[in-house]
Amino acid sequence: MLEIKNLYKRYGKFYAVNGLNLAIPEGEIFGFVGPNGAGKSTTMKIVSGLLAPNGGEIYVDGVDAFKHNRQIKEKIGYMPDFFGVYDDLKVDEYLDFYASIYKIKDKDRKKIISDLLELVDLGHKRDSYVDNLSRGMKQRLCLARSLIHNPKLLILDEPASGLDPRARVEMKAILRNLKDMGKTILISSHILSELAEMCTSIGIIDSGKIVISGTVSEIMQQIYSKKVVKIKVSDKLDDAVLILKEFPFVDKITVGENIIQAGFDAGDEEMSRVLAALVGRSIPVVTFAQMDGNLEDVFMKVTKGEEQQ
Amino acid sequence: MINPVLMKEIKVKMRSWKAAGIIGLYLLILAAVAWFITYLNNNDMYSATINPQFSIGAYTGIAVIQFILILFIVPALTAGAIAGERERQTLDLILCTKLKPRTIIVGKLLASMSHAILLIVASIPMFSIVFLYGGISVLEIAQLFGFYMITAIMAGSVGIFFSTYVKKTIAATVLTYALGIFMCFGTLFIAAVYIRVFYNYDYQGYFPLFFANPLAGFSSLLMDQFGGQYGGLNFIPGLNFTNPYGYKGTDPWLINIYVDLGITVVMLFLASIKINPIKRNIFSFLKRKRKAEIIPKPN
Numbered sequence: 255m256l257e258i259k260n261l262y263k264r265y266g267k268f269y270a271v272n273g274l275n276l277a278i279p280e281g282e283i284f285g286f287v288g289p290n291g292a293g294k295s296t297t298m299k300i301v302s303g304l305l306a307p308n309g310g311e312i313y314v315d316g317v318d319a320f321k322h323n324r325q326i327k328e329k330i331g332y333m334p335d336f337f338g339v340y341d342d343l344k345v346d347e348y349l350d351f352y353a354s355i356y357k358i359k360d361k362d363r364k365k366i367i368s369d370l371l372e373l374v375d376l377g378h379k380r381d382s383y384v385d386n387l388s389r390g391m392k393q394r395l396c397l398a399r400s401l402i403h404n405p406k407l408l409i410l411d412e413p414a415s416g417l418d419p420r421a422r423v424e425m426k427a428i429l430r431n432l433k434d435m436g437k438t439i440l441i442s443s444h445i446l447s448e449l450a451e452m453c454t455s456i457g458i459i460d461s462g463k464i465v466i467s468g469t470v471s472e473i474m475q476q477i478y479s480k481k482v483v484k485i486k487v488s489d490k491l492d493d494a495v496l497i498l499k500e501f502p503f504v505d506k507i508t509v510g511e512n513i514i515q516a517g518f519d520a521g522d523e524e525m526s527r528v529l530a531a532l533v534g535r536s537i538p539v540v541t542f543a544q545m546d547g548n549l550e551d552v553f554m555k556v557t558k559g560e561e562q563q
Numbered sequence: 564m565i566n567p568v569l570m571k572e573i574k575v576k577m578r579s580w581k582a583a584g585i586i587g588l589y590l591l592i593l594a595a596v597a598w599f600i601t602y603l604n605n606n607d608m609y610s611a612t613i614n615p616q617f618s619i620g621a622y623t624g625i626a627v628i629q630f631i632l633i634l635f636i637v638p639a640l641t642a643g644a645i646a647g648e649r650e651r652q653t654l655d656l657i658l659c660t661k662l663k664p665r666t667i668i669v670g671k672l673l674a675s676m677s678h679a680i681l682l683i684v685a686s687i688p689m690f691s692i693v694f695l696y697g698g699i700s701v702l703e704i705a706q707l708f709g710f711y712m713i714t715a716i717m718a719g720s721v722g723i724f725f726s727t728y729v730k731k732t733i734a735a736t737v738l739t740y741a742l743g744i745f746m747c748f749g750t751l752f753i754a755a756v757y758i759r760v761f762y763n764y765d766y767q768g769y770f771p772l773f774f775a776n777p778l779a780g781f782s783s784l785l786m787d788q789f790g791g792q793y794g795g796l797n798f799i800p801g802l803n804f805t806n807p808y809g810y811k812g813t814d815p816w817l818i819n820i821y822v823d824l825g826i827t828v829v830m831l832f833l834a835s836i837k838i839n840p841i842k843r844n845i846f847s848f849l850k851r852k853r854k855a856e857i858i859p860k861p862n
Contacts, residue, residue: 306841327661338652354567
């Protein structure tokens with residue numbers, strides 16, 4: 255659905271986007287992760303036709319975004335990270351304005367607006383002035399606005415930023431609905447755990463380049479080549495360590511208070527053999543679990559833990 | 564199909580009390596002027612007849628006040644059109660739609676102008692007072708209102724231009740007024756200096772810079788309507804506003820209208836280029852290569 259090839263954007267000598275390549279298949283929810291100033295918003299603005307790049311190619315649904323700029327805008331729904339609303343319009347008038355821009359016929363317009371307001375759970379607010387909406391409601395209204403022309407690709411720049419936990423949950427639910435509707439979504443966020451939950455794949459961007467991309471599990475595998483297993487025992491800690499050392503595929507054993515952490519260069523079968531050995535030799539094992547490196551760790555690791563502004 | 568930006572703006576603007584307030588205040592000022600002029604005439608105890616001079620005086624008085632009000636109000640209405648969208652962070656939301664930049668610019672101009680035009684149209688009954696005394700024809704009123712409209716559109720396009728190029732509404736408003744002051748008085752000053760230095764006040768003609776001066780065009784129109792008999796606006800020797808000095812027989816105020824239309828087209832064109840996110844450089848439309856095709860030098 256979206257293909258970005260060798261994209262560059264330069265501000266003076268600084269490259270905000272530096273040879274970025276990305277391909278998002280149809281129906282995916284792609285999480286765009288990166289520190290501040292990494293180039294997420296710049297990339298999203300270029301794709302949405304709000305910034306001119308210094309080089310590269312972008313194809314949306316197979317159409318060259320630079321050659322057919324207006325055609326592309328029909329296929330894209332964009333929600334910026336910071337946006338304003340026309341305070342002196344009512345909710346349905348606000349959507350009606352954008353519907354008129356896309357020349358949606360009057361007879362269809364009412365139904366589309368009603369459906370969208372239901373989708374974002376603002377049906378009860380259609381006669382309220384936009385000014386009177388809460389921040390979360392404004393975010394949802396802006397999302398509805400970006401959907402008014404039924405775009406195939408949604409570009410959402412930090413859609414949950416500044417929302418309280420309840421509003422975040424609501425926003426996540428809406429995005430899941432959109433995924434079910436078959437929309438392709440490019441979403442950026444700083445809340446990595448949220449992205450991990452709802453995205454089908456993730457790309458981590460740093461210094462204007464995609465550093466790593468794939469599904470969450472693929473990324474974990476790329477970063478952590480070995481499995482890390484955490485073993486908690488209630489007693490006989492030293493004996494347990496000795497047993498572990500008997501297995502050649504176990505290394506990097508670190509010991510804490512009743513907890514052993516060990517690297518396993520092995521499959522599930524070997525791991526079960528180790529567990530059986532521990533239990534068989536009367537080691538009181540409380541926990542034996544493979545650790546999932548979390549996305550925050552991955553993020554810090556691949557972006558060198560630096561915030562760039 | 565009506566421009567969607569225009570539709571939205573009209574809906575929003577006419578909803579607020581501000582719109583009615585501005586129209587009310589505007590008409591109140593004009594009515595006060597009309598009343599004052601009538602009062603002066605009716606209290607002329609030495610005259611028992613209708614003085615035809617009164618008609619000219621009343622007409623000129625209301626016309627001048629209206630012209631000044633237009634020159635003051637229009638920049639205020641238009642200078643915030645685009646800059647205001649930028650400040651409210653709503654501009655990107657419009658730009659990312661399939662709306663063409665020129666549609667946005669024209670919509671914004673028309674929306675602002677619709678308000679100014681409403682003010683002008685609402686003032687028509689005020690001018691009917693001169694019909695009581697005769698001396699001014701309907702055609703002359705139509706000419707005056709045509710001139711108002713064109714001048715308002717020109718002033719509006721200047722406001723839109725600065726609103727597009729400058730980020731803040733206040734700065735855009737100041738720049739619009741500054742250019743307006745230059746067009747009205749700066750050109751007069753330049754002409755006066757030029758005529759003094761090169762002609763020693765013996766200049767015979769309508770100074771070319773005056774074709775861009777709304778005040779000069781307006782004076783020329785009134786002179787033309789009064790048959791050139793009130794040529795007393797030549798307050799600085801050599802600065803002529805009267806018709807005998809028109810270019811190749813065309814009335815100067817008509818050329819002013821053409822120049823105003825030219826300024827409007829240029830201003831709107833430049834504003835449309837500037838507002839287009841993919842063509843921020845005003846000269847980029849001359850380049851054959853798109854920016855996207857420039858091969859960058861990676862760091």
